Amino acid sequence: MTSIWSFIKTRLGRAGGAMAAIDEQNLPQHVAIIMDGNGRWAQRRALPRIAGHRAGARIVRAIVQEAARLKIKFLTLYAFSAENWRRPKAEVGGLMKLFEEILRSELDELHGNNIRIKVIGELSGIADGARLQFEKAIEQTAANTGMTLIIALNYGGRADILRVVNELIKAGRSDTGAAEVDEARFGARLATASIPDPELLIRTSGEMRLSNFLIWESAYSEFLSTPVLWPDFSADDFRAALGEYQRRDRRFGGLSGPPSEN
Numbered sequence: 001m002t003s004i005w006s007f008i009k010t011r012l013g014r015a016g017g018a019m020a021a022i023d024e025q026n027l028p029q030h031v032a033i034i035m036d037g038n039g040r041w042a043q044r045r046a047l048p049r050i051a052g053h054r055a056g057a058r059i060v061r062a063i064v065q066e067a068a069r070l071k072i073k074f075l076t077l078y079a080f081s082a083e084n085w086r087r088p089k090a091e092v093g094g095l096m097k098l099f100e101e102i103l104r105s106e107l108d109e110l111h112g113n114n115i116r117i118k119v120i121g122e123l124s125g126i127a128d129g130a131r132l133q134f135e136k137a138i139e140q141t142a143a144n145t146g147m148t149l150i151i152a153l154n155y156g157g158r159a160d161i162l163r164v165v166n167e168l169i170k171a172g173r174s175d176t177g178a179a180e181v182d183e184a185r186f187g188a189r190l191a192t193a194s195i196p197d198p199e200l201l202i203r204t205s206g207e208m209r210l211s212n213f214l215i216w217e218s219a220y221s222e223f224l225s226t227p228v229l230w231p232d233f234s235a236d237d238f239r240a241a242l243g244e245y246q247r248r249d250r251r252f253g254g255l256s257g258p259p260s261e262n
């Protein structure tokens with residue numbers, strides 16, 4: 001995957017080149033992003049890690065703008081995993097403050113652009129200041145009909161699956177009205193219920209892991225890892241990722257091309 005990216009980068013040039021060409025009529029409905037590399041970006045500049053997160057937050061703005069402009073229906077960003085509590089207290093506190101500040105300063109513009117904000121994960125476990133801003137943003141934008149911006153916050157894919165399993169156990173057979181649980185019934189109870197599975201999942205900073213992100217929903221997602229650190233990721237990198245997605249042959253376990261005779 002890295003080699004494809006190097007190829008794209010060489011062809012286009014990261015700075016000052018033409019914008020990556022994509023077919024705007026054939027875009028994924030849902031793109032999910034693991035925004036990784038903020039810490040390394042800061043470390044390379046001898047800055048505190050939170051400076052990397054702040055630089056990363058500026059990129060969030062650019063990518064949300066580009067995704068909305070392209071009329072992508074759903075954009076999910078992994079902002080804080082259930083495992084991120086293991087980080088130093090100061091970094092966690094700095095991130096919470098950053099979430100609060102971003103929402104405070106960006107909410108009106110997001111709302112003005114008809115963007116609906118949704119959170120997946122345990123919002124109740126988030127620091128009061130940030131939680132209140134998220135609750136306000138969710139409520140204020142609930143009726144918007146443009147892009148849905150889904151923030152994964154205090155989120156873990158396994159925890160979400162276990163929550164559903166435990167709900168089903170509690171509900172019992174009579175309440176669920178089914179002898180067996182199928183994918184549709186299960187999916188309808190996940191935090192991502194009513195959101196189509198992401199066709200494209202991007203991870204920045206060269207890592208090749210899902211890190212407990214949308215593990216049920218990404219079963220057939222095209223996974224794309226780019227070596228670019230999140231604070232260096234640009235709208236053009238995003239377009240290049242979409243272009244790469246458009247060149248993939250999605251088979252869902254079947255065969256590409258017309259069905260064969262035997």
Ligand code: FPP
Binds near residue numbers: 035079081099151
């Ligand atoms: C991972 O990089 C990044 C995070 C855990 C935080 C990402 C948050 C933002 C960019 C702010 C976004 C805000 C909103 C409201 C969506 P890392 O720290 O793991 O980097 P490293 O692997 O280089 O250490």
